[in-house]
Amino acid sequence: MRIASTASTPTSTAVPGSEPMPRLMRYRGGTYSSTIHRIILADGAAARTDLVRLNPGVRAYSLDFDGKVAATPVTYRAAGPAHPHVASLVAASYPRVDLATLTARVRAAGHAIGAANIRDDEAIAATQAAIWHLTNGLHLHTTPRNTPVSVRARAGGDAVAALRSSHGITLDAGVVEGRPLNVDVDFAHRPVLASVSLDLDSSGPSDDLRLELFKATATGWAPVRGVRYTPTDGPQTLRLPPLATVSDSRHGVSQGHRRYRVAVSSASSEPLAVSVSGLRFGLSGESAFRNASNVVALYDYLLARVGQRRATPAHDAVVLVADGAPGLTPLIAAIPAAAGIAGDSLSVRATGSPRRPRTSLGTRAPRSGDARLPSV
Numbered sequence: 533m534r535i536a537s538t539a540s541t542p543t544s545t546a547v548p549g550s551e552p553m554p555r556l557m558r559y560r561g562g563t564y565s566s567t568i569h570r571i572i573l574a575d576g577a578a579a580r581t582d583l584v585r586l587n588p589g590v591r592a593y594s595l596d597f598d599g600k601v602a603a604t605p606v607t608y609r610a611a612g613p614a615h616p617h618v619a620s621l622v623a624a625s626y627p628r629v630d631l632a633t634l635t636a637r638v639r640a641a642g643h644a645i646g647a648a649n650i651r652d653d654e655a656i657a658a659t660q661a662a663i664w665h666l667t668n669g670l671h672l673h674t675t676p677r678n679t680p681v682s683v684r685a686r687a688g689g690d691a692v693a694a695l696r697s698s699h700g701i702t703l704d705a706g707v708v709e710g711r712p713l714n715v716d717v718d719f720a721h722r723p724v725l726a727s728v729s730l731d732l733d734s735s736g737p738s739d740d741l742r743l744e745l746f747k748a749t750a751t752g753w754a755p756v757r758g759v760r761y762t763p764t765d766g767p768q769t770l771r772l773p774p775l776a777t778v779s780d781s782r783h784g785v786s787q788g789h790r791r792y793r794v795a796v797s798s799a800s801s802e803p804l805a806v807s808v809s810g811l812r813f814g815l816s817g818e819s820a821f822r823n824a825s826n827v828v829a830l831y832d833y834l835l836a837r838v839g840q841r842r843a844t845p846a847h848d849a850v851v852l853v854a855d856g857a858p859g860l861t862p863l864i865a866a867i868p869a870a871a872g873i874a875g876d877s878l879s880v881r882a883t884g885s886p887r888r889p890r891t892s893l894g895t896r897a898p899r900s901g902d903a904r905l906p907s908v
Contacts, residue, residue: 569657572822574671581660582653583627584863591627592852592865593660597668599861606860608852614864617838618666619849624837625662625830626655628866634830641836643829650826657823658830663864665835672831673822678813680717687713700730701811707741707804712797715811724788725756725777727814729769732761732796733807741798741806743770747777748791761796767810774816786817 568582584592635649661672685692685703688711694703705713744758756776777788798804821828850867854860
């Protein structure tokens, strides 16, 4: 199979027995492609994603984050079947699976997504990021914004071990009058907090505790809000006024503080054993992730399914490589077998790419030896 690419000029190559196809450009009718999406990787680098559209009607993904895209007409040929892990991923996602069905499957798998369907640009972004994870070892940024990057806990002068999980922060300590339990958390950015929630359990002569939130300022710890807490009341949510943790605002965007402290204190002179669980922070005016929530959900869903399903004969995942153009990224496409795109006799036109001509698919210098696919 051969697929010819024209990035800027028409070509006379046509599918045998069919009328000439119009060019499918990245810039259609003077507009920017509606399916381009910007993603953030775990190391903070950014990349744009889109399908590579090949005439007639073949939509492909990039297999190499550090590859290049064509600036002049290039012929693509089939290099053989894709790696089973990548093939199973492509077969389980868009455009092989329609958006409504894909959304329903992601939701049924237990991922938190909104009521609307995943958009096409989100599906493309998540699928491309998952492919680059397998082929280049890259990781999409999937850490929730409300997750601290570091946690330090002390009861009096003694360090306390804190366990972090998706359910929040958990720790056990002893508190007594004048020796509170202080949990200091650092964030990667400066969030404005909307709430602090946790569950407390204690044993001792008194169950009256005080829960307080502090913010780190240039002059030290400044109190934000505090409440009396009785463990028998169950999980507690400390809701904060809208401006309680705002430090400044620039161009209409409010910034909070990078460091906060949650303090649990007792007025009793008798030591109390305190157990903290589910300590979490609610954000004000921010999305849950640096990437779109639907992109994160689909990315996790696809990688969890790797190897569980392979492309069906009706849609073979084929690797496409450019003839006589070393350095161009190989592509992968789920091509319908019924379309008759097979063998070496067929040549079709191809246009469009997710990047500007001859620019890197990513934002970093090319690397070597990054393939992460296991041998099969």
